[in-house]
Amino acid sequence: MFEHVAELFAILSTPIRLKIISAVCQREKNVSELLAEIETTQPNMSQHLATLYRSGVLARRREGTQIYYRLQSERVATLCRAVCTQVAIELDPQSDLESSQRLVPSAVRS
Known part of the structure; x- marks a missing residue:
């Protein structure tokens, strides 16, 4: 299981x-x-689109000469939203989260 999770995080590790x-x-x-x-x-x-498609994160369809991409995995979107929301809260100077609740180390925020 941990290997699959690590593979997913590797796919999502590029901005x-x-x-x-x-x-x-x-x-x-x-x-x-x-x-x-x-x-x-x-x-x-x-x-990057090919990597996301091969991994199952995106699906695609062809219409004439155009290829359209859509989200295949709603779980990936949920995971991304959760992490991005948490990081945004932590990077907010007004946030008063305890250090045990933080994902981002304090050295990164400084």
Whole structure:
């Protein structure tokens, strides 16, 4: 089990992949739409989309010459939302969480 979890976290360890997941959470998008939202090159975007597709995080469909990507795993979206929300709370200077409740070490926040 821990090996599968580590594989999932490895897939999610790249900021651009998290941005892609966030971008397709509400609706499917093609590569052009994703490139308009996420600053990267087309080859780099395609590489990350392929990784997310092969891992089962994203699904895709072809319509003419366009390929549309959508979220395949709602569990991954839930996990990403939970972690991103927690980190945002911790990075907020107004947050008064105890150190035992923090995911982000204090050295990172400084």
